Amino acid sequence: MTEASDITAAVEVWPSIDDAQPVEEGGPIARAGFNYQDEIAVGFLIDMLANPALVKVHLETHDDIVLVWEEIDARTAEYIQVKAGEEEKFWSVPDICQRKKAKTGTSIFEKSLDRDGYLEDSLFRLVTLRPVVAALKPLTFPRSSPGRQSADADIVALAVEIESRCPGFSSPKGRDAAFWLVNCLWDHRDSEKAVEKDNL
Secondary structure, X not given: OOHHHHHHHHOOOOOOOOOOOOOOOHHHHHHHHHHHHHHXXXXXXXXXXXXXXXXXXEEOOOOOEEEEEEOOOOEEEEEEEEEOOOOOOOEOHHHHHOOHHHOOOOOHHHHHHOOOOOOOEEEEEEXXXXXXXXXXXXXXXXXXXXXXXXXXXXXXHHHHHHHHHOOOOOOOOOOOHHHHHHHEEEEEOOOHHHHHHHHO
């Protein structure tokens, strides 16, 4: 074998960037979640055009989205968490109470309730791609509907379970799981495309 053929044999054939699979795909996955969240935010901005009570929409400030509502007798902040990077299963109480590295204050429930620390009255909302298990179903009904009051059996049972998983956690204003449950709306939106279609 000649010296020239040795050099040729040693040359590695590299694939084109056009054809190669990415080594990491975290960016596109994260971007898909951001796109979903952006479409949710656009929907609330459109709502402002029709509903004079919705006076401000904050993006990526105290939560993913914060809506400021002004009624005659009250000013309310609604703290919204948008969850797009979810497992393909229904949401459950253990999911919203799961702490990161068992650290208090890191669960979805705790982060949401912890927003209750400002002058305004507080509302909470979770926007998710996946629906919920039966135990969380009451949260998908309008906040003022029957079965959503703190004394109702389903809400009491949920409060007991959340308290058992996140014992003693309260907001800066001293509110607990029962307060969060009465004031939280679970907003299931199927897909980015569906939300985009609604916006259009």
